[in-house]
Amino acid sequence: MEKKPVVLAVAGKGGVGKTSLAAVMVKLLVEAYPDKKILAIDADPAVGLSTALGVEPGLTLDDIRKEAVETAASGDTKATVEVLGEARYRIFDCMVEMDGFSFIAIGRPEAAGCYCKINTYLKEVIASISDNFDYIVIDGEAGIEQINRRVMEKVTHLLLVTDSSKKGCDVVKTIKRVADDLVMYDRIGAVVNRVPSEDVLKFMNLGDIPLLGWIGADTNLTECDLKGQSVLTISDDSAIVKGMNSVLNKMLV
Ligand SMILES: Nc1ncnc2c1ncn2[C@@H]1O[C@H](COP(=O)(O)OP(=O)(O)O)[C@@H](O)[C@H]1O
């Protein structure tokens, strides 16, 4: 039987909790599946998942992409062929091994305009390494760009994150519409984060997106943030952990 990795990704407006929820997903998967191979990808050029997971970031995908581009630009054909051949192994040089999972970061391109190149590269990277893992969690960039550019094409479980704002809901509805064409997902659903009270949910319009759960304001997460601690250390009683546990159980059926 063909082995297919479960590729989970978060998407939504900026600041709604994507990185925090992605980090909690990693925590839950690591605890539930100690024998499985789990990869966390920070696909947001704004960078954040490394901090949330307590990872000391090393070489990034953008670093090795730039290296390959520079070698190609030097006009040395032999070197170019070698660099491309080595690229797959270089990806593993970017991987940081943590307790129970591996971590890789796209990096922060300095110049505007580099974003599309790194996104194209990221798409190739995901395709080439995904078979080495059982579970992959991708913390995506805010908005629609990575869905549009098919970086998220291989995502099997797409979690649309919003707060209770109209803008947040509009963004996830737009993402869903585009993802229906450009992402080969098995499961899609929304989680509403930082909800002041459950009553608010009935005033929200998520269109045709199934609601998988909601999470209130979490003081443990705020404390974590204040102290600069990893989300992995957060108590299992926390609203965000309990909420995401229920969301994951619904998604991974
Ligand atoms: N449920 C929550 N309760 C309290 N603070 C939260 C909650 N969700 C997210 N936050 C905080 O909101 C900020 C933005 O969250 P983050 O996960 O970085 O969002 P995004 O990745 O979507 O930009 C962070 O400081 C985070 O700790």
Ligand SMILES: [Mg+2]
């Ligand atoms: Mg983020």
